[in-house]
């Protein structure tokens with residue numbers, strides 16, 4: 405069985421092959437630009453930004469694995485074979501990294517880390533308190549999927565009164581779960597720190613906007629580790645400048661990289677990170693891919709299967 409890899413360029417192929425030799429020794433791993441590759445041999449493809457028309461040339465392709473969490477870079481191919489399932493990158497290390505990052509972000513917003521760092525940079529001695537502790541701070545997690553659910557559990561375990569919101573109702577001990585558009589306003593009204601881990605779909609693009617931000621209590625804060633397109637940045641900045649929001653921690657932007665002259669880089673109430681919340685190593689990705697292929701070949705549903713009808 406041949407797995408073709410397009411991720412990290414030709415220079416990364418030897419590393420991929422070494423990792424797959426460990427996790428799936430029977431897979432033959434070939435480079436995307438290998439001149440000796442017979443397209444008919446390819447059964448699985450691990451890809452990042454495949455050129456349009458290339459995947460359809462593998463007539464025996466059975467499974468596509470996205471080398472990143474998103475699949476838009478695959479779906480934009482107008483010749484994409486519609487019958488071939490797509491798996492989004494994931495795995496235990498991604499889940500753990502995201503839970504760590506969400507804890508970091510929520511505690512940073514709680515304790516005003518931006519002000520601590522700024523004071524240090526300015527050599528400014530300031531004694532300041534914060535309005536509440538973790539046990540008094542309600543955290544609302546938007547998106548209770550592969551990453552959101554463990555993140556919500558991690559926050560709950562840190563002592564934050566935690567609630568969650570998803571498309572279909574989830575059940576999570578100690579976490580009150582809200583579902584769908586009808587319960588969104590109530591969810592927001594009970595959230596002091598909003599954590600976004602939704603996928604990007606028609607329904608979620610621009611979901612953090614002037615109207616929804618206004619539903620958060622005064623002094624609330626926002627952590628976005630989902631997708632940049634979820635947040636209307638001008639509305640977020642306006643809510644910070646008016647004092648309605650106390651702070652924001654943003655890891656994702658639209659477009660990326662965030663342009664150097666964008667005012668949010670220097671906003672006194674915003675912490676910017678550079679889409680680093682949960683970056684799996686090649687070894688982690690090879691392990692996840694090997695497991696997904698093995699499950700698929702056993703006739704099981706692989707993890708993180710993209711649902712074209714739902715759009716995520």
Ligand SMILES: NC(=O)c1ccc[n+]([C@@H]2O[C@H](COP(=O)([O-])OP(=O)(O)OC[C@H]3O[C@@H](n4cnc5c(N)ncnc54)[C@H](OP(=O)(O)O)[C@@H]3O)[C@@H](O)[C@H]2O)c1
Pocket residue numbers: 473474546547548549550551552569570571572573574584601602603604605607608629630631655656679680681682683716
């Ligand atoms: N910053 C980073 O480094 C980084 C790294 C990896 C991933 N990400 C991003 O993290 C996000 C979450 O990824 P994931 O793997 O956890 O996604 P996922 O497993 O697909 O989970 C998505 C969750 O969002 C909910 N949802 C989807 N559409 C909704 C809607 N219209 N209204 C309410 N809830 C909705 C789903 O509800 P149901 O439970 O009802 O299906 C599910 O709970 C994605 O945007 C991904 O791109 C970021």
